[in-house]
Amino acid sequence: MSDTRTRLPALLLSIMLTLAVVPAGAAGTQTGQETLTVDKSGSADYRSIQAAVNAADSGDTVEVQPGTYYEEVSVNESITLVAPDRAILDGSRFVNGTGITVAGTAEPNVTGFTVRNYRFGVAANGTSGDWTVSDTTVIAADVGVYAPNTTGNWTIEDAAVASTAYSGVFARGTSGDWMIRNTRFVEVGGDGVDVRKSSGDWTVAAVVVDQSGADGVDASGTTGDWSVQNTEVRRSDAGVKAINSDGDWAVTDLTVSRSDIGLVTAFSGGAWTLEDSTLETRDIGVFTARTTGAWTIQNTTIESQQQGIHAVNTNASWTIFESTISVTAQRDAIGVDARSATEGWSLTDVTIESPGIEVAE
Template sequence: MNTTVYIYSPPTPPTMDDARTTLPALLLSLVLTLAVVPAGVAGTQTAQDTLTVDKDGSAEYQSIQAAVNAADSGDTVEVRPGTYREEVRINESITLVAPDRAILGGSRFVNGTGVTVAGAADANVTGFTVRNYRFGVAANETSGDWTVTDTTVIAADVGVYAPNTAGNWTIEDAAVASTTYSGVFVRGTSGDWTIRDTRFVNVGGDGVDVRKSSGDWTVATVVVDRSGADGVDASGTTGDWTVRNTEVRRSNTGVKAIDSGGNWTVTDLTVHRSDTGLVTAFSGGAWTLEDSTLETRDIGVFTARTTGAWTIQNTTIESQQQGIHAVNTNASWTVSESTISVTAEQNAIGVDARSASGDWSLTDVTIESPGIEVAE
């Protein structure tokens, strides 16, 4: 009879030398295991790629649109110098950049658009010169927080066409010149958007047309020179808005807001060689105009039938006909530390407040004109 005897021996505790030997092997095994785990299991982070475009064929892509179509959200499409005669449509949240000023040329298109941003894309378009399109950049009815930076639009019907948008988009360090209509056409917007450090030169309509919008927006460090209409037209709007460090030259009006309901803050506005500096009527919001200079042919500040309180301070108004026209206003007015000069030899009025029903306060105000009318 054969008998098998099992003898139990307790395991020997590992030593530090064993740990030094086995730990690197275990770590290597873990790394190799993670390397073959599907991305959906190991994590969701995806590397961001840069796709390059060069029309001479020396890069990954010869056309911008082909690279944009291949890009995923978060990627960058980098366009090398040259003139690209195409229309580009962006549907993803990508960066489209031309570090050395690539040109988009649209002369071969009828009613073409240089760059279209669509849907909810948080796209960034930067560094381009866009010429001879109907719309330089179009983003109408979008909901994304897109940006257009360091981009110039020349010889378009409209520089940036973005009506009915809901996103908090930004136009920055840009320029629009020689358009048939407005520099930026953004009627019916509801987002809190910003235009800053941007120039509009020789535009056929308004520098910025933001009529019938409801968001709270900011126009800052903007120059409008030679517009066919107004620097900023925000008539029919309801948002609380800010215009600061902005200059309007050779236009109808610096800032216009007929039938608006929001509160306005206008700081460091310069209007030169234009008909009127600031125009509002049938408006209900409070207005503040400060640290500004209005040199106009007709009227510095024109208001009529407004119900919001007004504050004008540290402002110089030089006009030919009237400094402040405030007929039929129904709120308090405070004018302080300001100078009003009217130069017309006949019918010149420094402050015209006939039929105004609110309380008026003029403190440290110098008025140089043949006549003055202020409501009691």
């Protein structure tokens, strides 16, 4: 017994010394991040989403069980807000409400919700965090995602926006590098994506815009570089518009149908590449005017009623190869209109079908 009592202080000292050398933050790593559950029936940690969000710390997960939640949710921390079984946020009880607001520097991951009957489905005005909205549907809002003046590199993916009064995504004046991927915009009153006067580099990939009140993508006044991939625009004014823009554009596998114009750009300085695309339009396939960037069109089919390519007063080289241009109007039809162009044009393996003028130079 005396030997045990003698050894006990030494053992306690050894344990204390061991704890003293544990690196700062290691205890938090060991305990892990919390998952806070929400169920309006009262069977979870919280009845309301906002109460759980307020209690969550950065890195935590707020998991929302199925049901309809009449709330406006504001997220100020970098948390995961998830509805694994499609919880519904409904704003029908609010005037000019917002479904989910991302604030400040927060970098949340919002996923799995159906958001309906709000002014803004998701709002992130002026944020600087790299937030993500995924697997989320916004229905019957004024604007699906309202994110002007942001500086973060945010992402919208695996999402849908339908039946909006105005744009699907309104993100003017942004400066971050961000992506919209695998997302559908259906029956939006304005542009599918409105990003005018932005300066970041953008990626639009596997996006569908079907029946917009304006354009599929309006990037007028932008200075960043753009990548548009595997994207389809139907029943819109223009597929992609970039008036007075200066970034370089790479457009691959773009389909525009039942729209007025496929691509529109004027007073722009960036280089454009259009390849592996199909533009079936009522008026003009590609409209350019007073541009200074070089153009390359490859393996592309343009079918239009009035003009295949309108490239008046352009000041850089054009290379078109392995493409077909078809114009169907019986009068004043022009396959390629390159009047007043100051640089050389190269057409290789290009088929131009037109009942009127084929090439105007």
